[in-house]
Amino acid sequence: MVTFQFVPYQDMEELSPAKRVNKLLNIVKEDKIIIMEGRLKKQEEADLIEITMEEISPKFKGIELSVIYPDKSKLEGFQKFKGTMASLLLGDRQGLTIIGPASIVKKIEKNPDKIELFTKDNGSRRKRR
Amino acid sequence: MVKAFLKGLFKRFSFNLLNKRNHVKLGLYGPPNGGKSTIANRICQDWLGQEMSTVSHIAHETREINIKEQVSIKNKKGKQLTFSLVDTPGIATKIDYEEFIRKGLTKTEAKKRAKEATKGVIDAIKWLDNMDSVVVVLDATKDPYSQVNITIIGNLQARNIPVLIAANKTDLKKASIETVKAAFPQYPVIGMSAKYGKNVEDFYEQLFKLVK
Numbered sequence: 001m002v003t004f005q006f007v008p009y010q011d012m013e014e015l016s017p018a019k020r021v022n023k024l025l026n027i028v029k030e031d032k033i034i035i036m037e038g039r040l041k042k043q044e045e046a047d048l049i050e051i052t053m054e055e056i057s058p059k060f061k062g063i064e065l066s067v068i069y070p071d072k073s074k075l076e077g078f079q080k081f082k083g084t085m086a087s088l089l090l091g092d093r094q095g096l097t098i099i100g101p102a103s104i105v106k107k108i109e110k111n112p113d114k115i116e117l118f119t120k121d122n123g124s125r126r127k128r129r
Numbered sequence: 130m131v132k133a134f135l136k137g138l139f140k141r142f143s144f145n146l147l148n149k150r151n152h153v154k155l156g157l158y159g160p161p162n163g164g165k166s167t168i169a170n171r172i173c174q175d176w177l178g179q180e181m182s183t184v185s186h187i188a189h190e191t192r193e194i195n196i197k198e199q200v201s202i203k204n205k206k207g208k209q210l211t212f213s214l215v216d217t218p219g220i221a222t223k224i225d226y227e228e229f230i231r232k233g234l235t236k237t238e239a240k241k242r243a244k245e246a247t248k249g250v251i252d253a254i255k256w257l258d259n260m261d262s263v264v265v266v267l268d269a270t271k272d273p274y275s276q277v278n279i280t281i282i283g284n285l286q287a288r289n290i291p292v293l294i295a296a297n298k299t300d301l302k303k304a305s306i307e308t309v310k311a312a313f314p315q316y317p318v319i320g321m322s323a324k325y326g327k328n329v330e331d332f333y334e335q336l337f338k339l340v341k
Contacts (some may be wrong), residue, residue, distance in 0.1 A: 015195060037230050042280065042283035042286070042287045043296040044285065045276075045280040045283070045284070046257070046280060049220065049221075049222055049250065049254060049277075049280065050250070050255075052222060052223075053245070053248075053249065053250045053251050056223075056224055056243070056247045056297045058226065058240075058302050061223050061224065061225040062221070062222050062223025062224055062225070063220065063222045064223065065222050065276045065277075065280075066276050067276060067279070088186050088317065095271050102222070102223035102225065103193060107275075109274075110276075122314050128188070
């Protein structure tokens with residue numbers, strides 16, 4: 001059985017960058033797959049990788065991470081303007097971040113409008129977006 | 130807090146100033162087994178007549194930052210460019226010692242390699258701040274949309290570090306430079322095979338544009 005945990009943006013926005021990263025990592029270490037509303041800042045993504053590396057052990061082998069968000073380069077005219085406004089208003093709230101333990105999630109493929117998550121048991125596709 | 134911020138800013142500014150005065154640091158970054166060390170060796174072989182790093186088909190062969198000081202290259206017009214070449218460990222989000230066992234290492238060797246590899250990833254990330262220009266080395270046969278690639282490039286962009294993407298391993302049939310270009314349209318992408326020296330002349334020309 002695979003457990004998904006939804007993390008809404010408001011649970012993260014008040015936290016410091018270090019606390020955000022630790023919160024996510026603690027959930028993943030409970031063998032849950034996170035679906036987080038929004039995305040981390042680039043520096044926080046790097047911090048997440050760094051802290052993950054510090055935590056690696058024979059039991060915890062790391063994480064699989066993927067972020068999906070609207071590709072503004074494909075938008076034109078008024079749509080592009082709306083996309084820019086949405087980015088200004090929503091900031092990091094836009095998009096979706098998926099983080100799973102490497103012991104369960106084999107890989108997450110982004111192509112780039114859909115996400116495919118392969119689990120380790122049988123390599124089958126569990127989720128398609 | 131303000132004091133700490135100003136201290137950090139001053140330290141960084143003075144460090145960068147000294148850096149510029151001495152020489153430019155050109156970093157090779159990317160996921161494991163993309164060919165960073167093969168490119169480092171190609172540059173050093175071509176211009177210094179010596180190799181810089183060991184390479185292996187087993188991932189995480191480079192587990193420490195390797196620096197080759199005073200690498201000077203020349204372009205067709207005779208212009209010279211001197212930099213310190215920094216070969217970094219591959220950045221990954223997971224490291225499983227059992228994969229090293231499957232590649233033929235003993236359990237003890239595999240655990241040691243995994244431990245060193247985790248430290249290598251941390252060091253590579255910490256060294257981002259020291260770079261003046263970076264070549265992101267990607268295996269052109271693999272999916273370029275991996276989050277590690279996006280995170281590396283995003284962090285370089287956030288630091289205003291100029292980036293060149295080397296789509297390596299173009300000698301392989303599965304390689305697709307176009308896929309890499311489509312994934313990162315805002316960056317220059319050069320297709321090459323560091324192993325066989327394919328398109329390295331163009332790569333060197335691109336380095337002159339990257340390192341200013």
